[in-house]
Amino acid sequence: MSSTTSDDCGPAPAEAIYPDLTTAFTAIQEHAKANGYAFYRHDRKPNRAVFRCDRAGKYDSKGKNPNTDPSKQRSSSGSKKCGCKMGVELRLDHISGNWSLKVLEATHNHPRSADPKVHPAHRIAALAPHIHTVICALGRAGLSTRQIVSTLQKEFPEALLTPKDVSNIVQKAKLKDREDKKTST
Template sequence: MASAFADDALPPEGVYDSREALFKAINEWAKPRGYAFTTGKSSKTPNGRVKVVYACDRNRLPPSHAVERVRRTASRKTGCKFSVLAKESLDRSTWILGHRPDKECGEHNHPPSEDPAAHPAHRRLEKRDAIRISNLATSGSAPRDIRTYLHNHSDSLATQRDIYNRIASGAGSDWMPKIT
């Protein structure tokens, strides 16, 4: 993949049927370009409409090295200001995506990712994949075999750690039987 972002990194402005459809569309736009969006900040305008800033998933500042952290995990945060603005329409039936006026909100401060699986937003499991994980885990399949199955039979970019986490979090929920 390129060492710099293409000129078309910003998703096209437009109107969407729902907030979920807008979020899915901008992440589908971002995926082949080497980045992902997360919900940066939500607020209400004075007239009650919802306004959401969708920011690059590397938008927060990295943790301070001066503070001793309990978990020694790596951070992908770079303080990237790249973001777009979504507003609920006046009649509250659609969502409008617009670019932010600041120049820094249209540029990344890091190179694009080489693999879409580097972004948790692109690895998010759909309900049918979660059910597949449940069924395969219940039948005794190993997480690495489940990951291989998902990669061969769906569009999932889930890592083996995502599979472990889904099995652990689903043990008490209604869609996944408890694993004993």
């Protein structure tokens, strides 16, 4: 459990027991939000789920041409990934039906975030259900991400979503629609 520590970044959530996986994830994500980071689901099996700091991993330059002249490269297209190893595991106890939280790595290698809005997980979680429904409906109607973002800025200026957030929400809704269609046939 060793890693470069950052005094600024928040601690890992305390080991605990939860009645279900949804409650557990909500609790650890709220803890992360209060401490300047966010979790994402790294791995999920029927009896176990692993969540890591959203700054885990390394930037993948796949699809980028290394021979492109720097003057023609997009600016501000970097990644926030820095190889953070912080993570937790939730395991199902078959006897009680509860999920127990175990900290796999307690420390971060980066400072805490100044604002929770820098994490997509927190922006999307703060989204009102009716706005989420509007985004999905506009996506199903065939509007482009740019058109949806423009509509949101006019109708719901309090929604602090990036175009990528909107694209992800629309893609997830379309995937769910396809899965629902498969199961209904």
